[in-house]
Amino acid sequence: MAWNQTRQIGEIQVTSLTDASFGLDGGAMFGSVPKTLWERVAPADELNRIPLRINPLLIRLGDENVLIETGFWDRGGEKFESIYGLDREETVFRGLDHAGLIPDDIHLVINTHLHFDHAGRNTTALNEPTFPNARYAVQKRELDDARHTHERNRASYVPDTYEPIADAGMFDLIDGEHELRPGVTVLPLPGHNLGQQGVVLRSKGQTLVYVADLVPTLAHAPTPYIMGYDLYPVTTLETRKKYLPQWFEEGALICTPHDPRTAFARLQENPRGGFVAVPDEGQDT
């Protein structure tokens, strides 16, 4: 079981969570990569969908609990659920419960971006903050873009998942790279859109990176395996070339938001250039 695994990054404890499994068109997920290549690493179902999950991450910092991503929006109705093939057997709430926590115990939520599969559980069915005692950290750019959509990105945003947070004054709007807590830094990772941020944890010489949709699953680690969904694919390429070598050099643990099986991975050099991501066999602590 890949979820609710705990790892220690120096003094920071992290626990892998998952919120839902779903499917998206494999062609859209791999952009310009031909199906003959991607289906070897991500076999498709009869509707050409590949299996995905949304994988939030719980961070324990002394007395503080931090949650990266809140989960997949659950108020789209039956047709929405069937389009995405949603299976909600595992939820972020079950994962927190397993970790001995309830939503009130979360002090800080980090939204990598505001797409409904990542920030969908920011609010409850009553349009109230799901995590009433938390600040919600998002890039200012991302909230601005969510409020000024166009035909290409509009379907990714559900205002009910962020406007109530803004109305309650619970957003911390971040501008660029910023250390939110000692050892917890958010880092702009543009390409999927322009307001996306990843999260870098560094403690006692160890590093973990929550890469957001820069690398949505392990299968996407090869440099040109870029989603058709990305608004700025060449920017994704540049962001990967900037950071993947650095994270590889640091021996960072890598957490992807959508891998269907693996919570923690590491980068390895690909003999043909760039990197591949392999499951990390480290011990659950």
Ligand SMILES: [Zn+2]
């Ligand atoms: Zn995503």
